[in-house]
Amino acid sequence: MTTRRTDLALEAHALLRAARGEGRINGLSLTERRLHGCAVTEVRVESEGASRALGKPRGAYLTLDLRTLPDDPAARTERAALALSEALRSLIGPPAKTALVVGLGNRAMTPDLLGPRAAEHIPATRHLKSEAAFSSLAAVSVLTPGVLGTTGLEAAEQVRGAVEAVRPDLVVAIDALASQRLERVCTTVQLSDAGIVPGSGVGNHRGALTRETLGVPVLAVGVPTVVDAATLALDLLDEAGASLPEPDALRGHERVMVTPRDIDARVEELSRIVGFGVGLALQRALSLDELRALID
């Protein structure tokens, strides 16, 4: 039964586990740890079989659960940014001298605003490198390519052009995602070294952003901001101990995506967390305060 839509490897893993029972699945592992007090779950997809079974490309998928952090907004933002930064660095490996950050999504749709807004919180430094005061920084460029409907250009086309111009060591692509469970919407961040593939995310980008298409490693940072209505109903049902008479009964509602009514405030908070976290991961010499001073 595949009516449940999710972009989170963690949720796909749980669905697969539920369908297959307890046995080990070859090439698939799940481990848990804490970073700065934040619960982080890592799903590794290491074989072609596991990739097919899960419906996700091979790679590492780290999921941060922000519900495990304190409620106080300022402390929460800082701790989440530090955790994200450390998790992202573990995927990046040795520091990059030059990076291109891409904020994907549609500015005209609040739940899809996460990528462009997070990008606003990441200081571009490439043009400052000639100044002595900034010579120790990584050279970061920040692109927000907009959406095909208003530009006529695929995001992937614009990213390829920018990669050509700046020749970065790596690309970090930020995007809004769909999750299976309402409780994970705006409370979860997924990091991956598998890039971004067509059909995922809120906005259904057609062109892939991966090491294969761009020639450099592509780290993906995603935040679920929507859930589809039918998936939501199925999950509330499960919790309540009920079940559907037939698996495809909700098929017609599958593509209606919903989002919490306070999505504006949540996207703002998450944009700061993601922006600061990515910025810190790329600028290893800077504290959070120094990073923020570069933006204002």
Place this chain on the structure above:
Amino acid sequence: MTTRRTDLALEAHALLRAARGEGRINGLSLTERRLHGCAVTEVRVESEGASRALGKPRGAYLTLDLRTLPDDPAARTERAALALSEALRSLIGPPAKTALVVGLGNRAMTPDLLGPRAAEHIPATRHLKSEAAFSSLAAVSVLTPGVLGTTGLEAAEQVRGAVEAVRPDLVVAIDALASQRLERVCTTVQLSDAGIVPGSGVGNHRGALTRETLGVPVLAVGVPTVVDAATLALDLLDEAGASLPEPDALRGHERVMVTPRDIDARVEELSRIVGFGVGLALQRALSLDELRALID
């Protein structure tokens, strides 16, 4: 079973009907008509018993179903505004010389933005009355009181102050609502002569805006822009022919409100429809084009 939350009299009527069976309910009537091609359903609550059974104050509730209008955006907006204007006039009765329009809601939350944004499409004319060119217009004032959390003032307190200052013949209050069914979100407009009572709407205003509290007739114009997650699940279930093992199984999720992910664009369209419709209802001498010329 009252776990299904709705601000629409039409939906409350259907739920009551489903619970009570086919027999006539005293003091409650439902009639249907078409205005400018738009289906309009009128629920009349005429007895105290009917009011209690329905959970709505006595009065007339007109529901416009915008799904019965053409898809072309320009034609749709115009037809919907004309239908809304005619329906609202039927509740107002003889033309008002002086009116106060109130756009309720929180500008910082997209689904609650309907009231303030609609108010932007209604020309204020009270200060123009001394100019000869505008002497035949109704004197309209437009108030957007904001929300208690950022002002420290109840909307009702500000409306009372404005009523004191302008002494209007009537008040029109515009607000976002919660509906039971996702399909009615952003496709329906409810007009009523019963005012606005505490606890309804997206934003839970504490003070009532009614003829009793303000001393003049209060017309309410509401658009459902959210649905609560549990109600949504129950309705998808019903459609699929399933049912819950026990009535209260979803109680915990009751207050999580969701909204379509493209709520930004929908609220924009509906704000124009509601603004133009209310403007036309108040300015009977003006065409839609003349009304719009007063705003730009």
Place this chain on the structure above:
Amino acid sequence: MTTRRTDLALEAHALLRAARGEGRINGLSLTERRLHGCAVTEVRVESEGASRALGKPRGAYLTLDLRTLPDDPAARTERAALALSEALRSLIGPPAKTALVVGLGNRAMTPDLLGPRAAEHIPATRHLKSEAAFSSLAAVSVLTPGVLGTTGLEAAEQVRGAVEAVRPDLVVAIDALASQRLERVCTTVQLSDAGIVPGSGVGNHRGALTRETLGVPVLAVGVPTVVDAATLALDLLDEAGASLPEPDALRGHERVMVTPRDIDARVEELSRIVGFGVGLALQRALSLDELRALID
């Protein structure tokens, strides 16, 4: 020669001084001091004659010159807010238990956005007073009445309604001003206990907000954000040592107001300074960090 337009008592004083020469003017005094490192000039208008000569109501006018503060944005904002807070407290006298803040101006015009935007940085607390945690706070309400052209309501009418509802000990009215000199635009804050009178400010409010009209003390906080084009030309001339062939030669250009091209960023910074400063002046028990925590 009165072609030079200014809302700043400090500038009016200098123009009067230039016209009259060095002699003492009865009932008019000017003193200087430093608050938190910020230069503050106080002009006192204490006689009817001085009031007429200056064209300003009797009262105290304190001008903060933000150019005397450090360049670092965070330090500058904090120091300016502290200086503003202390200067405002000196005008208020004993702490107010209940206050109404009014953010005047037009949201659709950037240089006039100062009042509404500053209001967003002042926490409304009146509705929190029943909670024990907030019982020591002053009860603050925050009103942003909009402009006559879009509401049909005078700001003064709305303020009277709010004064009626909350019965404050005092009113603080925030507004954008016009200055004579471009260099004072967005670098100066004027505080006064003389209220706000018709015809001043960027937006030309018709109704006065004074102790006479509202029945409680009215403190005015103003920031010059525009300068009129002819006044600007005259001042650049003076500096260059040139002079006009005839005094009224620029009369036709008198009412074209101009503003710096980076007015957006400057209004944002000043809104924070004014909002925090007013908030601190009203909430004497709170530090700047505690105040900000109430807003986010």
Place this chain on the structure above:
Amino acid sequence: MTTRRTDLALEAHALLRAARGEGRINGLSLTERRLHGCAVTEVRVESEGASRALGKPRGAYLTLDLRTLPDDPAARTERAALALSEALRSLIGPPAKTALVVGLGNRAMTPDLLGPRAAEHIPATRHLKSEAAFSSLAAVSVLTPGVLGTTGLEAAEQVRGAVEAVRPDLVVAIDALASQRLERVCTTVQLSDAGIVPGSGVGNHRGALTRETLGVPVLAVGVPTVVDAATLALDLLDEAGASLPEPDALRGHERVMVTPRDIDARVEELSRIVGFGVGLALQRALSLDELRALID
């Protein structure tokens, strides 16, 4: 005396004429006509000598004076868009099958918002070409590259990438300009076939967008939205019949740029005019109504 800053060839021509007297200047011509009721002045720079004398690259510069159009906003917008469209077509020559529109400027600074905002009013059609209904349209892409300070990428780098991807027949670059005279701010549109060169415009782009750098014709559409303070003073002086004691007296103020205080509303109106005009020039099969229907 070259302290007067202007991006308008028309103003540079008048300054040169004033300095040189009445004699003919080789390779420089000025002609006037009317398009849809709008006065259009064409300056042609046809020799290297004329180019040096004027400080502008060789090419044609058409200036539309919108003050010659009716005051009624709707009629004015339509007439201006039609005039702009016809003037631009005269520079383009035979219809382009594929075009790239570039909206230059900083979204965070109102007077520099003209380019990005105008771009929002131009329908992207490149991705629609495979649909039969749109097969007769020109394939238009729309890029808004942002500014170096927030992206780390030169606009020219991004444009080159997009030119690589879409291989357009021509590029249309829209930008905000500085004019010498306040009365031309937001009342004038300059079209040119000479592209955009470093140092012009409000935002001082470093990389040129010209046929030489991009390999395809580059049409520039510019609207003056700022004037520098010293130039403004000099011009008001001239009008008043006064003159400065020494030419460089105002040098220190040279780089303070000012803009009208109602710049928000003016940029909105001009963005629609420029967007519709460029859209019509590129889509010769469409009426203005059909063009607008593609955007909403």
